Amino acid sequence: MSNGALENAARTIRNARCCFAFTGAGISVESGIPPFRGHQGIWSKYDPAKFEMNYFRRHPKESWELLIEIFYSRQVACRPNKAHMALAELEAAGRLVAVVTQNIDGLHQQAGNTNVLEYHGSTSRMQCMKCRRKFPTPIVRLDTLPPKCPDCGGVLKPDIVFFSEGVPDDVHRDATTLARQADAVIVVGTTGEIQPAGRIPWIAHHNGATVIEINTRESAYTYRATDIYLEGRAGRMLPMLAEAVLQTG
Numbered sequence: 001m002s003n004g005a006l007e008n009a010a011r012t013i014r015n016a017r018c019c020f021a022f023t024g025a026g027i028s029v030e031s032g033i034p035p036f037r038g039h040q041g042i043w044s045k046y047d048p049a050k051f052e053m054n055y056f057r058r059h060p061k062e063s064w065e066l067l068i069e070i071f072y073s074r075q076v077a078c079r080p081n082k083a084h085m086a087l088a089e090l091e092a093a094g095r096l097v098a099v100v101t102q103n104i105d106g107l108h109q110q111a112g113n114t115n116v117l118e119y120h121g122s123t124s125r126m127q128c129m130k131c132r133r134k135f136p137t138p139i140v141r142l143d144t145l146p147p148k149c150p151d152c153g154g155v156l157k158p159d160i161v162f163f164s165e166g167v168p169d170d171v172h173r174d175a176t177t178l179a180r181q182a183d184a185v186i187v188v189g190t191t192g193e194i195q196p197a198g199r200i201p202w203i204a205h206h207n208g209a210t211v212i213e214i215n216t217r218e219s220a221y222t223y224r225a226t227d228i229y230l231e232g233r234a235g236r237m238l239p240m241l242a243e244a245v246l247q248t249g
């Protein structure tokens with residue numbers, strides 16, 4: 001990568017009226033959260049059919065045991081990394097209006113970003129299957145499974161989007177509106193293959209936004225939507241970019 005590309009990206013962000021980030025699993029890998037795909041990914045070890053809503057309804061206990069093994073036991077120890085912190089710095093400096101994420105780990109909020117649109121929900125909340133109320137995960141006891149709603153006794157599910165479930169309407173609407181208004185988007189750690197979330201950078205691109213991409217390898221966006229491609233790990237590239245933006249900003 002040339003210094004020119006980094007400077008160009010920094011200048012784009014400095015000059016933008018509305019810049020947001022679009023993130024995927026690649027930003028959280030350095031926090032110790034495994035991606036879903038790839039040979040080290042979650043789907044190489046677990047059967048995706050067990051993440052269907054129907055499976056959860058029929059086997060809530062087994063489903064919860066699996067969810068705890070994959071997500072909850074690990075995430076207690078996971079912390080935001082330098083890439084998350086860089087996005088929080090950009091927001092604090094008024095250079096980033098929102099983060100649209102496909103991740104369910106809550107690390108953007110932990111880093112300090114306040115406007116996070118979660119396309120696939122978050123393990124930091126649970127939702128009652130019966131009364132639909134939501135609760136922060138830490139107040140729910142996981143010693144007997146499945147956990148039950150403190151209000152009505154219904155089964156609680158993590159507030160994440162299972163296969164065969166739609167993405168949250170309000171998140172999709174807000175992210176689409178944002179993508180139409182933005183004049184810059186920073187795509188980080190995602191191949192853009194999961195729909196409808198993966199369309200967000202395309203919507204920004206078609207509405208004239210400059211697309212800055214940070215990935216370890218080329219993606220579906222690179223030659224077709226991306227204007228400035230910065231190849232490398234998110235934990236290395238994003239802090240460099242944030243520094244370049246804030247130095248002369």
Ligand SMILES: [Zn+2]
Binds near residue numbers: 130131133149153154
């Ligand atoms: Zn309930």
